[in-house]
Amino acid sequence: MAARVSLYLEILGVACLLATACAREVNQFPEGFLLGAATSSYQIEGAWNEDGKGESIWDHMLHEHPEYGNNGDNGDVACDSYHKYAEDVQALKELGAKVYRFSISWPRILPNGDLDVINQAGIDYYNNLINLLLENDIQPVVTMYHWDLPQALQYIGGWPNPILADYFLEYARVLFDNFGDRVKWWTTFNEPITFVRGYSTSGGQAPSQKARGIGNYLATHTVIRAHAKVYRLYDEQYRSTQNGRIGITVGTNWYEPYNDEEENLAAQERILQFELGLFANPIFVDGDYPAVVRERVDNNSRAEGRPRSRLPSFTDEEKRMINGSADFLAFNSYTTMVVRSAEFGFSPSWGRDTGTYRWYNLSWPASGATWLRVVPWGFRKVINWVSTRYPNYPIFITENGYIDSGELDDQGRISYYGQYMAEMLKAINEDGANVIGYTAWSLLDNLEWNSGYEVKFGIYHVDFNSTERTRTPKASASFLAGIYRNMSVPEEYFT
Numbered sequence: 121m122a123a124r125v126s127l128y129l130e131i132l133g134v135a136c137l138l139a140t141a142c143a144r145e146v147n148q149f150p151e152g153f154l155l156g157a158a159t160s161s162y163q164i165e166g167a168w169n170e171d172g173k174g175e176s177i178w179d180h181m182l183h184e185h186p187e188y189g190n191n192g193d194n195g196d197v198a199c200d201s202y203h204k205y206a207e208d209v210q211a212l213k214e215l216g217a218k219v220y221r222f223s224i225s226w227p228r229i230l231p232n233g234d235l236d237v238i239n240q241a242g243i244d245y246y247n248n249l250i251n252l253l254l255e256n257d258i259q260p261v262v263t264m265y266h267w268d269l270p271q272a273l274q275y276i277g278g279w280p281n282p283i284l285a286d287y288f289l290e291y292a293r294v295l296f297d298n299f300g301d302r303v304k305w306w307t308t309f310n311e312p313i314t315f316v317r318g319y320s321t322s323g324g325q326a327p328s329q330k331a332r333g334i335g336n337y338l339a340t341h342t343v344i345r346a347h348a349k350v351y352r353l354y355d356e357q358y359r360s361t362q363n364g365r366i367g368i369t370v371g372t373n374w375y376e377p378y379n380d381e382e383e384n385l386a387a388q389e390r391i392l393q394f395e396l397g398l399f400a401n402p403i404f405v406d407g408d409y410p411a412v413v414r415e416r417v418d419n420n421s422r423a424e425g426r427p428r429s430r431l432p433s434f435t436d437e438e439k440r441m442i443n444g445s446a447d448f449l450a451f452n453s454y455t456t457m458v459v460r461s462a463e464f465g466f467s468p469s470w471g472r473d474t475g476t477y478r479w480y481n482l483s484w485p486a487s488g489a490t491w492l493r494v495v496p497w498g499f500r501k502v503i504n505w506v507s508t509r510y511p512n513y514p515i516f517i518t519e520n521g522y523i524d525s526g527e528l529d530d531q532g533r534i535s536y537y538g539q540y541m542a543e544m545l546k547a548i549n550e551d552g553a554n555v556i557g558y559t560a561w562s563l564l565d566n567l568e569w570n571s572g573y574e575v576k577f578g579i580y581h582v583d584f585n586s587t588e589r590t591r592t593p594k595a596s597a598s599f600l601a602g603i604y605r606n607m608s609v610p611e612e613y614f615t
């Protein structure tokens with residue numbers, strides 16, 4: 121095996137005089153690499169209406185339409201982390217996590233979404249969590265928005281309404297004022313490509329507004345402007361005293377072209393630009409949407425007889441504000457699909473605009489859900505795609521993980537993490553990708569949105585039948601603890 125482990129020489133600005141002293145084997149993480157685990161507020165906190173918290177769009181949708189969820193599952197109690205956060209921190213400690221990625225619930229801080237009411241109990245909750253993390257040498261990595269918009273802001277249209285960018289800015293200011301002295305890693309949004317779908321289809325993502333091919337782009341436009349405003353606010357008013365970093369979490373599958381025909385290679389590029397570039401290109405490249413996205417949505421809109429494109433345009437001033445508005449690129453990825461060129465799907469829709477047809481290769485190993493096939497080599501490819509397209513930004517992998525049905529001896533999850541982390545290390549050590557952190561999804565079994573509690577992602581089991589919501593480490597928790605302790609992935613995963 122040792123022969124297969126290649127040496128990677130890290131030349132840290134100066135030439136290494138003794139090559140062996142600078143060498144890192146392919147299975148080792150770089151010094152200072154941030155390893156940890158991730159969760160999000162609605163998926164774990166519960167206490168949906170306690171201590172002054174306002175209603176979120178997920179509370180609202182799953183209460184009004186339990187049939188949109190699975191078995192009527194919702195986040196009313198979830199893992200009860202609002203009361204049991206100390207147990208979560210204990211689990212992170214056992215794991216040897218250096219970072220914990222969690223999100224702040226906007227309606228727990230601002231029940232009406234605006235500054236008219238600032239909920240001190242919500243601020244206290246996150247202060248307690250942050251302080252306990254820091255006492256245990258765990259750095260908070262905080263997501264400002266992981267999909268739980270205050271319902272009060274949905275009543276004014278939600279993300280398609282451009283004014284939401286200003287509401288988000290004011291919310292962010294409250295976060296910097298209250299937590300910025302201790303939080304040094306921020307991301308504004310989590311996976312916007314997923315949550316903007318809440319404005320294109322009903323029955324799935326909240327708030328379940330069916331304006332297919334229109335609402336999702338309007339929401340996209342506001343979200344990018346909101347992100348950039350918050351970044352600039354931090355730059356102008358907080359960075360010099362708080363010294364933190366701000367990014368945005370974008371996500372995509374890897375897409376493998378059906379074959380090497382030119383049209384399918386172009387389809388591969390298109391889908392990656394529509395899924396990831398839609399958000400990443402404006403922020404990390406040039407302040408604007410990818411050319412292929414602009415062209416296709418404009419052309420389709422024209423062909424539909426519309427007087428304007430379904431995808432709005434940024435002003436020159438907005439482009440300048442958006443361009444370069446991040447210190448790092450946070451990235452979620454789980455699986456790989458196959459793609460070919462096709463005019464497919466409802467018109468109008470994002471799917472049709474992409475000009476692609478996508479499917480799962482059923483010969484790739486399955487997990488506990490059909491959408492998550494275990495394709496570790498796709499992870500290396502997608503990391504390399506991101507690192508080549510957005511070369512000036514460090515990459516923080518904020519989500520990656522495996523679904524099963526909840527067994528404590530979760531060998532499938534161990535194998536997934538071993539293989540995916542090995543491919544990530546190849547991307548870092550052999551291909552030169554600048555990845556600086558990795559948080560496994562998820563610390564806990566939790567509410568997988570519309571799929572409910574049946575879908576298990578946790579490295580800790582949570583007993584949802586007990587009012588105690590007892591946490592129990594699965595085999596994968598000690599597997600990851602070993603990796604985190606040794607800062608290396610066992611060599612067997614590199615064969």
Ligand code: NOJ
Pocket residue numbers: 160163310311452519561568569
């Ligand atoms: C992406 C989301 O950010 C997270 O909330 C979700 O649970 C995981 N993917 C798994 O689907």
